[in-house]
Amino acid sequence: MRILVLGGDGYLGWPTALHLSARGHDVGVVDSFARRQYDNEMGVDSLVPIRQLQRRVATWKEVTGYTVQPFIGDLTDHVFVEQTIREFAPEAVVHFAEQRSAPYSMIDREHAVYTQVNNVVGTLNLLYAIAELDPTVHLVKLGTMGEYGTPNIDIEEGFIEITHKGRTDVLPYPKQPGSFYHLSKVHDSHNIQFACRIWGLRATDLNQGIVYGQETPETTLHRDLLTRFDYDGVFGTVLNRFAVQAAVGYPLTVYGKGGQTRAMLDIRDTLACVELACINPAEAGEYRVFNQFTESFSVRELADRTARVSGGEVTVDTVPDPRVEKEEHYFHAVTTKLPALGLKPHLLVDATIERLVETAKHYKDRVNFEAIRPTVNWRSTKSQVSVAGGAAGE
């Protein structure tokens, strides 16, 4: 298949592009390098050094013989979007190209507005380009399990049958997102669903859990192919960040009671899920939602497990929760559609955490301790995120 990966320079976009390329698909990657600029803004960097996109695709070609075609530009530039879709003529577009950090969106007004405009307008431009140029293109969009929030009932896959006052309908599952970033994904979901309805587009919204892990069979073929490893308080996500903290002996920072339960998955399963969605496209006019995760864990559970696996020298530290969220809550989410398509999950094993800690230890001289603590407070309208000293070089 011809598959265009938007945000193909990012933590997941890059390994996804390689995975699809290795499996024989014709792959293009689109990126504006916005993600690298966020690092510059905050004075942080990926723990594992990453190459520029041009070098990455050149090395991929050298190592495997496969071509990945890069397109440099921004989705908020609709002329670029149209030109790229026209030139590459994809059968599927995998859309990772959004500002994806909840804390980043909560820094202040500017970052909230930036996140919503960037994500919503980029996706609108994409929907219009597909509708105008080729409505058969299948949009595979990265959403998030965070769109649902933490309702006191089971979370279904995008839709729920409701019986009310003697009548029944299947309606979009109610959304209670927990940051301006998560809200942007909810806005996208509503816009995409509408575009499918009016223009007959086909779309799959992948409501993804929190991803852990950093290595995939393709990224480890050569050091030039490695993907990002974020550990900072803004872009670092829970298990990856804990592994780095454990590696450098920094107490694991659990926010509040740590009863926050989140859907999660291994990075290798992200790649498999995206390919399954691509090769099993939605019907014309269909907007479907897959809950993309394999297991659920509480934050405290992950902290305790990381501490145990990494040898027990590490302590678990409770810090006041910088977010406004329930610290203890019911959580049960359904995920049946991706397993039905053939997903074979990599469940979380100690070896995965050990390998993350090992990687982190290898690069521990690059860790800026200042960047680990949470700096963005949901209750404030203005937080300071720039890290004193900045990131260490390679």
Add this chain to the structure above:
Amino acid sequence: MRILVLGGDGYLGWPTALHLSARGHDVGVVDSFARRQYDNEMGVDSLVPIRQLQRRVATWKEVTGYTVQPFIGDLTDHVFVEQTIREFAPEAVVHFAEQRSAPYSMIDREHAVYTQVNNVVGTLNLLYAIAELDPTVHLVKLGTMGEYGTPNIDIEEGFIEITHKGRTDVLPYPKQPGSFYHLSKVHDSHNIQFACRIWGLRATDLNQGIVYGQETPETTLHRDLLTRFDYDGVFGTVLNRFAVQAAVGYPLTVYGKGGQTRAMLDIRDTLACVELACINPAEAGEYRVFNQFTESFSVRELADRTARVSGGEVTVDTVPDPRVEKEEHYFHAVTTKLPALGLKPHLLVDATIERLVETAKHYKDRVNFEAIRPTVNWRSTKSQVSVAGGAAGE
């Protein structure tokens, strides 16, 4: 109370400002005149001539002795928003200041993006300004009944109790909006609800039906105080537009089967509802939704009634529905909260339609027939709306 009316130069914003002023509130109005620019863009104009805002407030002062303070600027300019909130120091902010036409948002990509960015960013700027300057300010936001779409179950007021797999929760009512404009209001609703949750703001989302009527006790005091009367295919709404068509002998254009049923209300009830929301504010941290309408009618019912009331010389014409919507559907929406606060509805009587037709006949030389027909097709990604010949002068 000190009440700031955003969009205070518009069809409803202006009469609302006068109503609140006449009832002894200290009123400020904010407007960027974006609405007047849409007319220039399309070559259409209000059927009833309207004065500039500066003249309006001067005449209001002369006629009644009351002062309405104007603030000229755009909500997407956050510095202006902060300065205005700081200077006027309102207790309540009534927010009409959004692009409010579904067809306008569906013209093409540019108009869809403009509508969503304008509406979402303006509201985000407002939420931040309130949170930073005075979180006790009560935001009274105009939403729309169109946020709900046409589900096959009863529509509740913003939230619905759902029992699912043996557990129960009260969750946001699922949204199925029918245009990029309606989607922008859904995005706003989610953003506002979140701001109440994290910052303890107080907000009332008025999910308003389609408003009909043009005269209020205050606007009819002087010709300088009259409000807009839109009849064009883009900004004209159903009953007002039918009245103009009847007045000039233009067949009433029913879209498709005409079984589209919509919640509606008299313009005088809009003013009463907004004041009821202001004087009965939400609690700190509370996000509440009022369904703001009094009756429901199908489009065909309104066409037949307009034809009958206006003397039967007018025919009803069926045109292919330019929108993607159900032309026959279940519709039952709840509205209990505004009546509980004391709303006494003006139900639709023939005299109201007669008066609209009479007004339209008075200004019939200003009608541009070219502007009446629907020009925006939901199924197309690009429609042409500029009207040949433009609008006639006064």
